[in-house]
């Protein structure tokens with residue numbers, strides 16, 4: 284007596300289980316938002332501000348090339364390296380902040396800049412750890428740690444573990460990846476952002 288009932292119920296059960304599998308595979312909502320990331324911007328006092336959400340900067344290669352010009356494009360977007368002792372920021376000893384040349388994110392402060400003797404601008408810590416992405420780089424027959432701007436993915440250089448105290452890290456940068464703004468400009472930026 285139960286057979287006819289089960290025979291009718293079976294397709295319904297199959298349909299229900301398919302719906303539940305399909306809904307489980309569908310992203311639950313748009314809260315899985317990969318278009319933003321947590322970074323620190325310039326605070327009102329010119330120091331790193333609180334962690335805030337910022338939109339990722341995504342552009343086509345053609346757009347980057349037009350914005351950056353050939354030298355910065357070759358480094359930031361094609362992972363090139365500028366020649367040592369040639370960058371315009373190597374011997375910059377002014378107080379201020381070094382920003383990403385691609386998207387303007389603050390990346391390094393002059394207070395952590397040191398003379399590494401390598402011919403490239405060097406820092407022992409980033410402006411904020413959130414603002415730098417590190418990835419393993421096994422190119423050129425060696426294993427290094429590449430550093431990128433967290434917001435636009437622009438190639439900055441590499442980080443090594445032979446830097447000075449207190450971090451013993453050496454963030455080795457390409458000048459062309461950076462734009463320097465002095466203390467007065469940075470404080471002005473922070474004050475305007477706080478309005």
Ligand SMILES: [Zn+2]
Nearest residue numbers: 383386432435
């Ligand atoms: Zn950037």
